[in-house]
Amino acid sequence: MKANIFNIQKFSVHDGPGIRTTVFFKGCPLKCLWCHNPESQNPKKEILYDINKCVLCGKCVEVCPQNAVRIENNVVLTDKNKCNHCGECVIYCIPGARQVAGKEYTVDEVLKEVIKDKVFYEHSNGGVTVSGGEPLIQIDFVEELLKKLKENNIHTAVDTCGTVNFENLQRVAPYTDVFLYDLKIMDDEKHKEFVGSSNKLILENLKRLSQIHNNINLRMIIVEGVNAEEKHIEETLKFIKDLGIKKINLLPYHDIAKHKYKKLNMFYEDHKMKKPTEEKMQAFKEMFESNNYNVKIGG
Ligand code: SF4
Ligand code: SF4
Incomplete structure (x- = not known):
C-alpha cells in the first residue's frame, strides 16, 4: 500500500501541540480560493x-x-x-x-522518517500530524499509519476539511489524539462560491464527530472579502454550542502561497481576498472568549 505525499515537514509548530512532523497528502475534494497548498489539490504528481x-x-x-x-x-x-x-x-x-x-511512500517509509524526531516530540508534547490536501481520502494508508504511530507512543493529529464519508473519520478516531477540523464559511452559498462545494457534509460530520471524539480543535481561516464578518462568528458560535470544542485557532489569511500558483500555472484570484486587520482578528477572538472558548490567533 502506497500513498502520494508531497511534503514531510519537520519541526512544524503550527499544526497541533508541541514540535511536530506534518505529513502532507496529495488530493483534496475542495478548491478553496485561498488554498495555501495548491500543489495538494491534484491527487496525482x-x-x-x-x-x-x-x-x-x-x-x-x-x-x-x-x-x-x-x-x-x-x-x-x-x-x-x-x-x-x-x-x-x-x-x-x-x-x-x-x-x-508528490512522491509515493509506504507506511513503513513514512514511519521510519517521522520516528527520527521522536525525542523532540517527547520533550515538547508534540507528535505527528497528517494533513494535506485531505489526508482521509487515502484512508487505508492513514489509518494504518496512525495505528503504527500509536503503537510507538507518538501523539497524533488529523487535520481534516471534513468533506469525507463519516466512516473515514470513524475509522481514524481511535488512533487520533486530536482532530484539527477546518471550518471555513457558515453561509452555504458563499461556501459554494469560495470553496467550490456545499458545507452541509462538513457541518454534519463535525456534529457526528463530536459525539465519538472528545478532542476537536477548530481551525478557522479568516479572509477579508470572504468571511471576515461578525455574522460568520455568531453563526459559528451558535453551531458549535454543544459540541465540546476544546480550542479554536483563528488563522488570518495571507498570500504567502501566491508564488506556488505561478509555478503550477494556476490562476490566483488575490483581488478577491485581503488580510483581515489585527483589530478585527482580536474582536473575533474576544467573541469566542466571551463564550469561554480557548482561542489563539494563528496556528
Ligand atoms: S518532464 Fe521531467 S519528469 Fe516529466 S517525463 Fe520528462 S523528464 Fe520526466
Ligand atoms: S531550461 Fe530551465 S527548467 Fe530546464 S533545466 Fe534549464 S534551468 Fe532548468
Whole structure:
C-alpha cells in the first residue's frame, strides 16, 4: 500500500501541540480560493516550474525520455499528457527551477522518517500530524499509519476539511489524539462560491464527530472579502454550542502561497481576498472568549 505525499515537514509548530512532523497528502475534494497548498489539490504528481530560476539552458528538454518538454518564447513548457513524473529533468536542472510535487511512500517509509524526531516530540508534547490536501481520502494508508504511530507512543493529529464519508473519520478516531477540523464559511452559498462545494457534509460530520471524539480543535481561516464578518462568528458560535470544542485557532489569511500558483500555472484570484486587520482578528477572538472558548490567533 502506497500513498502520494508531497511534503514531510519537520519541526512544524503550527499544526497541533508541541514540535511536530506534518505529513502532507496529495488530493483534496475542495478548491478553496485561498488554498495555501495548491500543489495538494491534484491527487496525482505534478511538475512545478519556477520561471525566475530558469536560465533556459535546455537541459530538461535534452534529458526528458518522454519528449514532454519544449521551450517556447523563453518559457519551458511541459506536456502533462506525456510527462510520467520520472524526475529526470529535476535532477539535471542545476538552478533548481523544476520540482516534482508528490512522491509515493509506504507506511513503513513514512514511519521510519517521522520516528527520527521522536525525542523532540517527547520533550515538547508534540507528535505527528497528517494533513494535506485531505489526508482521509487515502484512508487505508492513514489509518494504518496512525495505528503504527500509536503503537510507538507518538501523539497524533488529523487535520481534516471534513468533506469525507463519516466512516473515514470513524475509522481514524481511535488512533487520533486530536482532530484539527477546518471550518471555513457558515453561509452555504458563499461556501459554494469560495470553496467550490456545499458545507452541509462538513457541518454534519463535525456534529457526528463530536459525539465519538472528545478532542476537536477548530481551525478557522479568516479572509477579508470572504468571511471576515461578525455574522460568520455568531453563526459559528451558535453551531458549535454543544459540541465540546476544546480550542479554536483563528488563522488570518495571507498570500504567502501566491508564488506556488505561478509555478503550477494556476490562476490566483488575490483581488478577491485581503488580510483581515489585527483589530478585527482580536474582536473575533474576544467573541469566542466571551463564550469561554480557548482561542489563539494563528496556528
Ligand atoms: S533545466 Fe532548468 S534551468 Fe534549464 S531550461 Fe530546464 S527548467 Fe530551465
Ligand atoms: S519528469 Fe520526466 S517525463 Fe516529466 S518532464 Fe521531467 S523528464 Fe520528462
